[in-house]
Amino acid sequence: MSVAEADFTYISDLVGEKSAIRLRPEKNYLVEARLLPLVKDLGMASIGDLVVSLRLKKDRTLEAKVVEAMTTNETSWFRDNHPFEALKKGIIPELLQRNVVRHSIRIWSAASSTGQELLSIAMLLDTSFDLTGWKVDLFGTDLSSEVVAKARTGHYSGLEVNRGLPVTLLVRYFERAGRDYVANEALRSMVRFDQMNLIGPWTVRGPVDVVFLRNVLIYFDIDVKRRILEQLHSVIAPGGYLVLGASETTLGIVDCYEPVTLAGSLVHRKKER
């Protein structure tokens, strides 16, 4: 069974409009996999029924539920690639010069989900730079204690390691654990994960050199976005960077960041006040 073309188009337009995530036609399977549980929860018979309800716009929360089902936990290794190129070619070389006195680098994955983003950063630093003698603090936080617990185990299924992890890194940093793969001790010792809600009290203290906060702000209204961006500004080190999702911006929300393009990727540099 697959999702009818007209239904797929409706869902894909809705998700595109609300999250700026574009669903290609081959994501038909994903629409089915993500929305069938929701269809069942709502006591509906099919995705067709769900689309009919969406079109009637009787229940405003339904759109949000669909968008959330389609966009959450969409995580892969080196996701979107560009920010990692910016890190490798622009940000880290700059930090190695700027932080030469304190000899430390701190990077925060502020919606770390099951850990792929932070582990990708750890592997990138380990394979591309000689950081002998440097204190490197790579930490992730997430709202969900469940995903934090999973991230801490370093266990990933075959399906998960398939998602964008270069095979040379799979061989170098992962071991087989039954049918799964587990990050080896060397890789796991480079990172730490903790539970933290971005809209609750923060346990993270500055200075942080780089914050990755991708595809998270889209879920918040403008006041919450502003509060989070202001609070991030207070923990980011002078000249430090904020990396947002490809469709996200600080423009029109706060003016304490300056958009800069590094290695073809747009990142946001902290402006001093």
Place this chain on the structure above:
Amino acid sequence: MHALIVDDSRAMRSILRKIVTNLGYTTEEAGDGAEAIAAIELGPAPDICLIDWNMPVMNGLELVTAVRARPEWRNITLMMVTTESEHGQIVRALAAGAHEYVIKPFTPDAIVDKLSLLGLLPEGAHA
């Protein structure tokens, strides 16, 4: 972009064909390593071969070794798509000259992600 899909399962070839044609690839198919060699010799040379491991006549590892032995085929990217998921097997495939590796079962995104890593996503296609 042109892909050669090498798998003895017609169903698997069909799944892979749909994924890469959706991205804008043209495709060709072979049921084993020997058929793949014949297809490459006949041309046009593929940009990438998606290669199963366990096949009759000539298996995927033998195919990778055979392709890498031909200097005129050095620009062909080789990606294993296989149930062989043991560390040692992956290392063997890489040592023989495979560039990337997808473990079955996989989602279509896995193929797209790997093509993106390899710089082999046709223009207009996005990971």
